[in-house]
Amino acid sequence: MEYQAVLFDLDGTLLPMDQEQFVKTYFGLLVQKVAPLGYDAKQLIDSIWKGTYAMIQNDGSCMNYDRFWEVFVSIYGEEKMKDKEVFDSFYAHEFQAAKQVCGFNPLSKKIVDACKEKGRVVLATNPIFPQVATHSRIRWAGLEPDDFEYITTYENSRFCKPNPYYYREILEQRNLDPKKCLMVGNDVQEDMITMELGMDTYLITDCLINSKNKDLHAYKKGSMEDFLQFIAS
Template sequence: MYKNILFDVDGTLLPMDVHEFVKYYFGSLCEKMIPVLKIEPKALTDSIMAGLGAMSKNDGSALNRDVFWKFASKVSGVDLMKYEDMFNDYYNNEFVAAKAATSVNPYAKKCVDFAKTNGYRIFAATNPIFPKPATYKRLEWAGVNPDDFEYITVYDNSSSCKPNLLYFKDLCEKCGIAPEESLMVGNDVDEDLCSAELGFDTYLITDCIINRSGKDYSAFKNGTFEDFYNYLLTINK
């Protein structure tokens, strides 16, 4: 049925409590960066949120990375990009504090391993709002190997974000895949199921479902990660 399987990360491969994740993330980030930046914690968190918001509206005219640092720096009043290496060091080290808000679903690794063993091309189609170190760490927390994925979207190889269809178009073009031969697996009704508009088949993972406006998703394949694993077994008989 498919040649390609695209997996979302946060809330899909990596179960998480989003509010707790943000609390641990911002808390540990401020602890590391505030003594160096010499700004108030709120100024740093506000700048990060501004950068995230700007990336979410990116129209493809610049890399998400460049958009993030431009807007984050503007809000903080500090040229934060000068400290990018220090931020990356944070993701390689202190960022582990946010792992406390996540858990491991064994069916995530089972599905990735099954897909790889059965010849699918697999991609980590996470919203590209984090740099590579942060994204690879979150995959590792999920119990999967980043090297198993042919391509992983991060903020410095992407110029748009889900649910902008440009994100999926760009991924298809870069990786040479056709939507009609691909399955998007994610937990976000808005950000992942929108790929169906381009011809993707979709599977909504409901363990950590995000459905901001209470949309009816009954017309889409959906179920727990265990259900999805059984679906893969069924279509590969």
């Protein structure tokens, strides 16, 4: 089948990773960066989780960026917004050390290039990170931001996975027909929900996440190597 567009998840799909290990390393680097500003490590991590949860629950009334910083200000006060420059600097610099706990699969580049030859390619990564952090993770995977016609970040998105409206926003923004699109991801709950919109799906099993132990028989699935053969057929 020819697709109008292929939508890819990033973490655990194009960029192999153990999510728990990545988050632990990421938070450790962040705490180390901002501790000199007077942030308590536990409170900071709790605050980031609260901001993340608020983005996941976003009802579309504002960008995820605004939702996150709204929570941050509610905890620390408006005056702490002056530290946002330090957080931005973290993602541009110290955050890069988190690459060491991620894997690398040379097939990611081959797969994206193969899909680009056949149609349009979108990076549908959960938009809970700023653009600078997302672009970094794209490069860790051996790709470039320009490999995708559109990339979701917390600056340009009003919803998050697994909310179907996250995907609807992409489809509407890019003028895509869901019945002619393929979603490729490793998370059963967050990525395969696109079936509800009429999209075709492919579940990548290399770093499979199936938090609710769903039956996987309904999904086309396989390794990255299997998917490369699938898309080439």
